[in-house]
Amino acid sequence: MAYEQSAGEIGLCSHKEGLKMRKKYLAILLVVVFSGSQALFGAAGTTSATFLKIGIGAKNLAMGGVGATEQDADAIYYNPAGLAFIDQNEISVMHLQWFADINYDYLAFAMPYKKWGFAASYYNLSVGAIQSYDVNDNLLPNSYSPVDSCGSLAASVRLKDNLSCGLTVKYINSSIAGIGAATAAADTGIMLTGKSFDCGASVQNLGGTLKYVQTQEYLPLNLKVGAAYHGDPKKKITPKFYADVNQGIETEAYVSGGTEVDFHFSENLEAALRCGYKSMGQDYGVSGFSAGGGLTINKNINLDLAWIPYGDFGDTYAVSLIIKFEEILKTFDHKNWSKDKFLN
Numbered sequence: 001m002a003y004e005q006s007a008g009e010i011g012l013c014s015h016k017e018g019l020k021m022r023k024k025y026l027a028i029l030l031v032v033v034f035s036g037s038q039a040l041f042g043a044a045g046t047t048s049a050t051f052l053k054i055g056i057g058a059k060n061l062a063m064g065g066v067g068a069t070e071q072d073a074d075a076i077y078y079n080p081a082g083l084a085f086i087d088q089n090e091i092s093v094m095h096l097q098w099f100a101d102i103n104y105d106y107l108a109f110a111m112p113y114k115k116w117g118f119a120a121s122y123y124n125l126s127v128g129a130i131q132s133y134d135v136n137d138n139l140l141p142n143s144y145s146p147v148d149s150c151g152s153l154a155a156s157v158r159l160k161d162n163l164s165c166g167l168t169v170k171y172i173n174s175s176i177a178g179i180g181a182a183t184a185a186a187d188t189g190i191m192l193t194g195k196s197f198d199c200g201a202s203v204q205n206l207g208g209t210l211k212y213v214q215t216q217e218y219l220p221l222n223l224k225v226g227a228a229y230h231g232d233p234k235k236k237i238t239p240k241f242y243a244d245v246n247q248g249i250e251t252e253a254y255v256s257g258g259t260e261v262d263f264h265f266s267e268n269l270e271a272a273l274r275c276g277y278k279s280m281g282q283d284y285g286v287s288g289f290s291a292g293g294g295l296t297i298n299k300n301i302n303l304d305l306a307w308i309p310y311g312d313f314g315d316t317y318a319v320s321l322i323i324k325f326e327e328i329l330k331t332f333d334h335k336n337w338s339k340d341k342f343l344n
Contacts, residue, residue: 048181048210048217049172051125051148053248056094056106058320062292062306063258064276066242068226069191069198072322073110076119076154079202079224080166081191083117083156086110088300088324092121099314101128117156117166124149146176154187162193172219174210183208185219199227222248226256238262246280254280258290270296274306292318300324 055065057074067078073092075082089111096104108121125148149172156166168187174180189202205219226244240260247253258276265271272294279288292306302322309315 048212049148049150049174049205049219051104052150052172052205053220053222054096054104054125056096056123057092058094058292058304058306058318059260059272059274059294059302060258061096061308061318062274062276062290062304063242063260064244064256064278064288064290066226066228066244066256066258066276068189068200068202068224068244069193069228069242070200071191071193071198073108073119073121074322075117075156075166076108076110076121076152076168077106077123079189079191079200080119080154080156080168080187081164081189081200081202083110083119083154083166084112084115084158084164085191085193086112086117088112089326090322090324092320092322094318094320096316096318098316099310102126115158117164119152119154121152121154122149148172148174163191165190172208172210179212181210181212183210183219196231197227197229199225201225218249220248220250222246233262233264236264238264242276251280254278268298270299272296272304 055061055067056077057067057070060067060070060074060078067074069082070078071082071085073083073086073090075086090109092106092108092110094104094106096106098104102125104123104125106121106123108119110117110119112118127146150170152168152170154166154168156164158164166189169184170186171182171184173182185208186206187202187204188206189200191198191200202224204222204224206221208219209216210219211217224244224246226242228240228242230240231238238261240262242256242258242260244256245253246256256276256278258274260272260274263271263273274293275289275291277288278290290306290308292304294302294304296302300323302320304318304320304322306318306320307315308318
């Protein structure tokens with residue numbers, strides 16, 4: 001485990017530093033989040049930067065973390081090949097509230113250009129201030145806040161009308177108690193779309209290692225393969241089904257699946273109910289179920305919520321907003337407005 005090994009070697013809890021993390025924070029921070037614990041992420045941690053596996057987007061998290069066929073700005077995280085199929089500029093933001101004062105925030109921008117799709121994103125996981133203690137468990141006046149972050153750039157191109165490939169490059173930084181490590185990595189993917197069926201595959205976190213002084217850890221390399229079926233969008237009620245299979249280098253293969261039902265109330269208002277399941281974690285008292293919902297306003301604003309329970313650890317909640325602002329800007333163009341149109 002990256003932080004546990006580095007702690008011993010660099011003196012995070014050493015006599016020289018005179019610091020000692022309290023047991024409850026060590027358990028929550030190292031085991032639950034940063035060390036790739038069994039309870040949340042499967043097998044014993046042999047990789048670092050485990051925050052890269054949490055997932056983004058309330059829509060996806062509500063459906064077990066599926067995303068191999070994602071075709072909006074959030075594709076930069078799940079499968080960059082999906083960026084080639086966006087048709088408007090998009091901004092995506094998310095806030096995920098975890099237990100133990102852990103916050104995960106995400107921001108992305110995506111834009112289409114001919115057969116290409118481009119995107120940039122930044123996500124950050126932080127923990128509230130943790131008080132320092134000396135080796136005798138005496139309170140010290142200083143505190144620190146562990147932080148993990150990742151900045152990404154991605155490009156995707158349609159090889160055919162229904163076939164694309166993509167590449168994401170990213171820079172990862174991890175810091176705890178002033179001790180940090182950084183590296184570069186890449187994701188790559190391919191996607192095939194159809195009238196009602198899509199499939200995709202991506203390899204996440206290729207290359208790069210995080211080195212904490214003497215300890216060097218690999219990133220959580222993962223192969224993601226998935227498919228999606230979506231019903232007729234012209235109907236009042238449209239069901240959608242998603243399934244992904246993931247194989248990481250330090251975990252056994254696991255399946256994520258989810259269902260979304262869209263309700264078309266009018267041309268400018270849609271709602272969605274979602275539920276999902278992830279097979280990883282049930283053996284450790286962590287629920288595999290998740291749920292959520294969302295609203296789409298004027299086809300350009302998507303607001304999504306997700307509830308993700310983690311058994312005895314507690315419940316987590318995510319909220320996401322995607323704005324397709326090109327059409328919104330056109331809507332507010334003064335040339336397109338008249339007094340009568342505004343009043344109506």
